[in-house]
Amino acid sequence: MVKAINQDFVRGSGINQNRTLVVAGIATVVVVVLVAITTALIYPKATAQSGTKVHLVLPNVGPGLQKKSKVLLRGAEVGVVTDVDSNDPYSVHVDIALDESAAASLTDSFDVDFRPANYFGTTAVNLISKTGGGAIRDGQTINRDSAPDFTMSTMIEHGSIVVDGSLTRDVISSLNKVTDYATGLAPLIETMIVVSDNVSRTQKHLPSVLMSRLNDLTAVFPKANVETLGALNAITNSSFNRMPDGSRGVDKAYHDLMNRSLTVASDGLFGAIGVLLGSHAAELTPVVTAVKYLSDEVPGVMGDASNMTKLQEAIEGLKRSFKGPKGQQTLQLRILLDSVPGIAQSMASMGVAPDQIPGPVKKSAGTDQPTTKKEG
Template sequence: MSVNSSQDFIRGDARGQSRMLVTAGLSALVVLIIGVTVFSFVYPRATAPKGTDLHLVLPALGPGVENGSRVLLRGAEVGEVTSIDSSEPGVVHVDVVLDDHAAGSLTDAFELDYRPQNYFGVTAVNLVAKQGGSRLRDGQTIRREAAPDFTMSTMIERSSIVVDGTLTRDMIDSLDKVMRYANGLAPLIESGVILTDAVARTQRQMPSTLLSRMNDLAEEFPAFNVGAMNLLEAIGNNVLNRLPDGSRGVDEAYYDLMDRSLTVASTGLFGAIGTLLGSHATDLTPLVTSLKYVLDPMPNMIGDASMQKTRKAIDQLRNSFTGPDEAKTLQLRLLLDAMPAVAGPLSQMGAVAGTWSGGN
């Protein structure tokens, strides 16, 4: 028992609406099949690169090479990889397509390697042109026994192997010592930089002026050398290095005499003094104490008012002497008014009563 449904957006009766829905469904299915066919077979063939097809038989495939990978020649993109087959043991079959211009500039003697296409490490097939060989043909098969791998992944892997084999504990300890030594040299390097900067700041003249001054110093340098040599000659060729017969050498007798003299002075003189002081320490204590009491006031006398009075008295005494240096005269004046016992005898000597003045 069939059930017909009425569609409001389709005109007609139920039978007509059913026919129209079936027709629309079949049309959509046909369009879908055509689209899948076009995108599956027609579009790839229409968009496939055009040029010279080459079939490469290589010993290995570089990491990251796949369908669509670029083919480079002298750094420029000249084709791409279209197919890869690694089912055969020991070899890899790689199909590439080169543009006609690049294929015309190459011969079948070219070499091949794998290397990064850009800084991001995307791997590409790199062709290196070589002399000789014949022109390339479409569909030609080329075999290569070697395909060097210069990709970034291989480089990182090999670096890891090198580090794993060489960066041992001894190597780490050696590097640590080198770093410590470098840190120790840092102050020396800094001092050199500071010295260089100081010289640069101090150098206020042109190099020609500084060199002329250096020449002035160099002119006096020979005379300085002669003086230095004469000094060394005087030091080496003196009486201490002469023997009694006048020849050069060490006067052993003289040095023995000096040695005995120093021995006698050290033991006979200073040793006796030390023995005396050590054996009569209690006898010398009163003398030392007396000297202490006598000398202790001296610093105060030199620095206080008493010293000023002493200096004034010395100055007055100096002024009492007059005349030239060879005939100094002492000027004295005595007041005898308060001495009646002296005034009488002086008056009898012809002096004025009460006073007397005389010269030298």
């Protein structure tokens, strides 16, 4: 006997309500089955990566490679990994899907390695194009004997191995010394930077002008070297490095004498001067000040370089005034006398009469104008 079910949201008798519920349940089951079949069969094909499929057979893969990992070419993403199979004990099978443009630009001679795809170290397959080979076909299998691993995890692992094997106490001590030396050189480097900056700030001429001036310096440099070597030779061959018999050596007696002389000069002479200056500072200050005032006027009295030229000419003229053989030079003078009474009286007092003066003597009575010109 069938029990009737009364539903508020289904109208009709109990039999109609049961029939409606059965139909709705069967329809729901059919829809669920269809959705499951579509998801299992149609969706993978609909969402499958489009492009050229390539099957890679490699000896190894980079750590972390999996489905949907990126495929790179010259740093750009050109595909995706569709499958990774490592069941083969001697190789690893990697399926990739390439973009049509990337597949067209590559040949089957490309190389493969593994490296990070981004800053976070995600592993990606990197393709390296090479010349030669043929065009890539869809579904083609490519074997490679090597696939370098440049992933971040491998680099960290290798770095840890290197540090663990080489970072010993001696190496650490050497690094500490290098750091100390570098710290000590820091002021020198800073000084060089400051000097270079100051030179650049004060640089006012072009390099061509500076080079011409450098040429002027180098032109006299050989003569300067000769004079320097001559000075060194004179110092080397001086009496300080000669024995009494003329041979090379250190004359100890002579050096002792010079040492005692310098000691006497420093203690007896300069020491006494220092004591005098220290004990009579008040008395010496006015004297020094007066000497300073007098010496300050000397440059003004001497004048410029033209005065020295005139003085030299006067000295040369004075030298030419002395004539005669060596040891018997006489002074040749030309004297001009006028009618000044003082001069005439001075000559008369010396016993020289006007008629005794060589040359013509003329007098004019009643006048004080110059009348006489004598040479002697």
